[in-house]
Amino acid sequence: MSTILEMRGISKSFPGVKALRDVNLSVERGEIHAICGENGAGKSTLMKVLSGVYPHGTYEGDIIYEGEERRFARIADSEHLGIIIIHQELALVPLLSIAENIFLGNETSNKFGVIDWNEAIARTRDLLAKVGLRESPNALITNLGIGKQQLVEIAKALAKKVKLLILDEPTASLNETDSAALLKLLVGFKSQGITSIIISHKLNEIAQISDSITILRDGATVETIDCRTETISENRIVKSMVGREMSDRYPPRSVEIGARLFEIRDWRVDHPFHAGREVIKGVNLHVSRGEVVGIAGLMGAGRTELAMSVFGRAYGRNIRGEAFLDGKPLDLSSIQRAIRAGLAYVTEDRKSLGLVLTEDIKNNVTLANLPGIARRGVIDNHAETRVAQRYREMLNIRSSGIFQKTINLSGGNQQKVVLSKWLFAGPQVLILDEPTRGIDVGAKYEIYSIINDLAAAGKGVIVISSEMPELLGTCDRIYVMNEGRFVDEMPAAGASQEKIMASIMRQYGVAA
Amino acid sequence: MSQKSNSQAAPSNASYWRNHLRDYGMLASLLLIMGFFEIVTGGVLLDPVNITNLILQNSYIVIMALGMLLVIVGGNIDLSVGSIVGFVGAIAASLMVYQKIPYVPVIVLSLVLGGIIGAAQGYFVAYAKIPAFIVTLAGMLIFRGLTGNLLLGQFVGPFAKGFQSISAGFIPDFRDFGLFVAADGQDQFYWLTMLIGIIGAALLVLVSARKRMRDAAAAMDVEPVALFIGKNVIFALLVLGGTYLLAWRKGLPNVLVIMGALVLLYTFITTRTTIGRRVYAMGGNRLAAELSGVRVERLTFLTFVNMGVLAGLAGLIVAARLNSATPSAGNSFELDVIAACFIGGVSASGGVGKVMGVVIGAFFMGVMNNGMSILGIGIFWQQVVKGIVLLAAVYVDLSQKSKR
Numbered sequence A: 001m002s003t004i005l006e007m008r009g010i011s012k013s014f015p016g017v018k019a020l021r022d023v024n025l026s027v028e029r030g031e032i033h034a035i036c037g038e039n040g041a042g043k044s045t046l047m048k049v050l051s052g053v054y055p056h057g058t059y060e061g062d063i064i065y066e067g068e069e070r071r072f073a074r075i076a077d078s079e080h081l082g083i084i085i086i087h088q089e090l091a092l093v094p095l096l097s098i099a100e101n102i103f104l105g106n107e108t109s110n111k112f113g114v115i116d117w118n119e120a121i122a123r124t125r126d127l128l129a130k131v132g133l134r135e136s137p138n139a140l141i142t143n144l145g146i147g148k149q150q151l152v153e154i155a156k157a158l159a160k161k162v163k164l165l166i167l168d169e170p171t172a173s174l175n176e177t178d179s180a181a182l183l184k185l186l187v188g189f190k191s192q193g194i195t196s197i198i199i200s201h202k203l204n205e206i207a208q209i210s211d212s213i214t215i216l217r218d219g220a221t222v223e224t225i226d227c228r229t230e231t232i233s234e235n236r237i238v239k240s241m242v243g244r245e246m247s248d249r250y251p252p253r254s255v256e257i258g259a260r261l262f263e264i265r266d267w268r269v270d271h272p273f274h275a276g277r278e279v280i281k282g283v284n285l286h287v288s289r290g291e292v293v294g295i296a297g298l299m300g301a302g303r304t305e306l307a308m309s310v311f312g313r314a315y316g317r318n319i320r321g322e323a324f325l326d327g328k329p330l331d332l333s334s335i336q337r338a339i340r341a342g343l344a345y346v347t348e349d350r351k352s353l354g355l356v357l358t359e360d361i362k363n364n365v366t367l368a369n370l371p372g373i374a375r376r377g378v379i380d381n382h383a384e385t386r387v388a389q390r391y392r393e394m395l396n397i398r399s400s401g402i403f404q405k406t407i408n409l410s411g412g413n414q415q416k417v418v419l420s421k422w423l424f425a426g427p428q429v430l431i432l433d434e435p436t437r438g439i440d441v442g443a444k445y446e447i448y449s450i451i452n453d454l455a456a457a458g459k460g461v462i463v464i465s466s467e468m469p470e471l472l473g474t475c476d477r478i479y480v481m482n483e484g485r486f487v488d489e490m491p492a493a494g495a496s497q498e499k500i501m502a503s504i505m506r507q508y509g510v511a512a
Numbered sequence B: 001m002s003q004k005s006n007s008q009a010a011p012s013n014a015s016y017w018r019n020h021l022r023d024y025g026m027l028a029s030l031l032l033i034m035g036f037f038e039i040v041t042g043g044v045l046l047d048p049v050n051i052t053n054l055i056l057q058n059s060y061i062v063i064m065a066l067g068m069l070l071v072i073v074g075g076n077i078d079l080s081v082g083s084i085v086g087f088v089g090a091i092a093a094s095l096m097v098y099q100k101i102p103y104v105p106v107i108v109l110s111l112v113l114g115g116i117i118g119a120a121q122g123y124f125v126a127y128a129k130i131p132a133f134i135v136t137l138a139g140m141l142i143f144r145g146l147t148g149n150l151l152l153g154q155f156v157g158p159f160a161k162g163f164q165s166i167s168a169g170f171i172p173d174f175r176d177f178g179l180f181v182a183a184d185g186q187d188q189f190y191w192l193t194m195l196i197g198i199i200g201a202a203l204l205v206l207v208s209a210r211k212r213m214r215d216a217a218a219a220m221d222v223e224p225v226a227l228f229i230g231k232n233v234i235f236a237l238l239v240l241g242g243t244y245l246l247a248w249r250k251g252l253p254n255v256l257v258i259m260g261a262l263v264l265l266y267t268f269i270t271t272r273t274t275i276g277r278r279v280y281a282m283g284g285n286r287l288a289a290e291l292s293g294v295r296v297e298r299l300t301f302l303t304f305v306n307m308g309v310l311a312g313l314a315g316l317i318v319a320a321r322l323n324s325a326t327p328s329a330g331n332s333f334e335l336d337v338i339a340a341c342f343i344g345g346v347s348a349s350g351g352v353g354k355v356m357g358v359v360i361g362a363f364f365m366g367v368m369n370n371g372m373s374i375l376g377i378g379i380f381w382q383q384v385v386k387g388i389v390l391l392a393a394v395y396v397d398l399s400q401k402s403k404r
């Protein structure tokens, strides 16, 4: 076996932050090499150095790829040599079709530069089949969920002649089934001689498929574990990542469920563009004070749509149904009213719906509750600074300070800023949509603790998650959603992954 | 996870410089270009008479740029401001000259009219969701046309002294109360103006020193001491020098006072108020702002109303300065105003921009206009130069950003 890639002594700084310090990485040809580390450890930065996003000269150290030292000046240089990176934040053009996105800058054109769309569409169909995405090549990206977009990205990489595929948290927004399919895909690539580097916070997947794992902490290499000589457990990785043993993934929680806090009855929502097409079909949901309820379901089950339609009609139209808070009818006709009534919705799509990327951490944290730091419309700068500092410390947001622009934060730290914003809004009912997407093990534990604290303080929490262990570990009761309906409801105590899947499958008449 | 793994560097002087480079860069280039024209015009640029002129010529651009800042930061644009200047000026002139209505109610009416025009356009942008570019392009045509119809090619004027004094007037001085009157044959020095300058400079230094001390106490990002002192000395000298020169002329022009007050007001609005904060959030990410409870429609509407009022005020100032309303008043002002914003570092995609930047941008344009006019450079070449400077300023700005 030969070494396809070696990165030696890589260092990279940003104003106020040393993101990488003398990092070494060595990848064998045809292996699946995982990179693990906490949020802000420098994983994405290292991959951006490798792929030429940060060109030669903006970092220190050497990149040796296929036996030669490489100095990439731009992404095209690395792509040319078969290094394809799929970024953590997807980069598809929303208003173009799947086929157009896949062949963007890589068009199958004839010698006159005219694109042969029949050919492109046929090839797209092949590629989509390879990644297991059942969508028309002509479907627009904007109409696809974030998970399906991920598959399109992978199809796009396959369309190029890839030798080294880099995936930055590819499964973060996928559910278990789709993740498993994707991982199988990677293993399949291996037999075709394609080398993969994968970054993920889902350590079970890492432990399952990796041939070796490099661990970063605070921008430096901790170690590289060879999984072919050593059987690897998740706990082994965690220990190396955070520098100490972590025995429990879920904080202990004493449940004390009080009076019914929030309830929706016969909630129905139509699609925003296709009039008359019901997306949410008569949902009944309730959450009591001190209770954490989960909503499980497959991608496209309508969970986000449900949550957003409840949150001041942020999604859909012709919304019908009743809502109650503390038994009293509730007016949820605008986002302002929903917030004032004590609702908060933490989006799953932090970049386009969660953050104002041009603004710093401080301004994002206080945005949903400006009256909380202002008097008669005038902001108290110091109160605001204190608030931002508090959340930065509480959630351990890795940054050069609260004045760092959120666009420069690592993905997981961006997520923490969005969460901070809604915690500061002081909600009665907190709806969390994939709250731990892209978040490291330690920070997950922190977030679960915060959920517990909120519940203990008599608030109601609704968690939407594609990670079933997370629902099982944090919730008291779980709704199972499928195709716009709640198809089952069960106490978490007696629930299991199999039971949840079974109630989804029953819908399709499949015996579980 | 109590382990604090933040490997944050203490904000060093170097990083402070890098973060605020463009603020100082802009100020430095304004000073540079002033120095340049001062030399090539042989000292005419900073002559007291010319300084007064420069301020008069620029005041309405600065005033409108304040409104435009909010419009652009909010993610829109307003192409109609030049036409509103002409239209409001024409209405005001007609009311005063033909209807013999006293100027005080006319001023109030004109500002209201500006607000109504802004509201009408704001309605179409915010609620009817027509792109601002289209709405205000229509407004630009409509109000220019209405101005022409109203005036029928005539100059309408002159106006009462009181009205003219908006532009041509100066604040009263001790002299008006019989104090410090210069002896015959000697130039009059306006002591009150100088006094205001001294107090102003002192306040400036005091306020920023206090803010710095408090910020440092709250562990906020403060500039290095040397830079702080340097900056304050320069600002104080600018204020003192400016008022000194003006004091040798006729004292503080009224427009300068209006403009100064508005600059302070809008600095406050943009940096310290919740409404200002929301405008920036809306321009930076409309969806995220909306989901955080910002009423984006109403806010967009308000930025246009505000723009209309300021354009109305500019219309009055322009009319007062020319002592008549003319069909071409305000022609192509929108371009100067928008250019001032972009030279001043406002982002065309919204969410980014500062009052100080815009003021500097406006004066940058003003000094170029004025300097080139003194040199007798033709109006067409002036346009060429301004176009190049606009492009260059934004180019430098963007390439600096991508380097980081």
Ligand SMILES: Nc1ncnc2c1ncn2[C@@H]1O[C@H](COP(=O)(O)OP(=O)(O)OP(=O)(O)O)[C@@H](O)[C@H]1O
Pocket (backbone or CB within 6 Å): A014, A015, A017, A018, A019, A037, A038, A039, A040, A041, A042, A043, A044, A045, A046, A088, A398, A399, A400, A407, A408, A409, A410, A411, A412, A413, A438, B404
């Ligand atoms: N453009 C930038 N400007 C300033 N700081 C940056 C920039 N990009 C990254 N950083 C900082 O570099 C550090 C490493 O970021 P990076 O994105 O590599 O983390 P990561 O390991 O990928 O984390 P995550 O798991 O959250 O995605 C972070 O502290 C981040 O704030």
Ligand SMILES: [Mg+2]
Pocket (backbone or CB within 6 Å): A043, A044, A045, A088, A168, A410, A411, A412
């Ligand atoms: Mg990352």
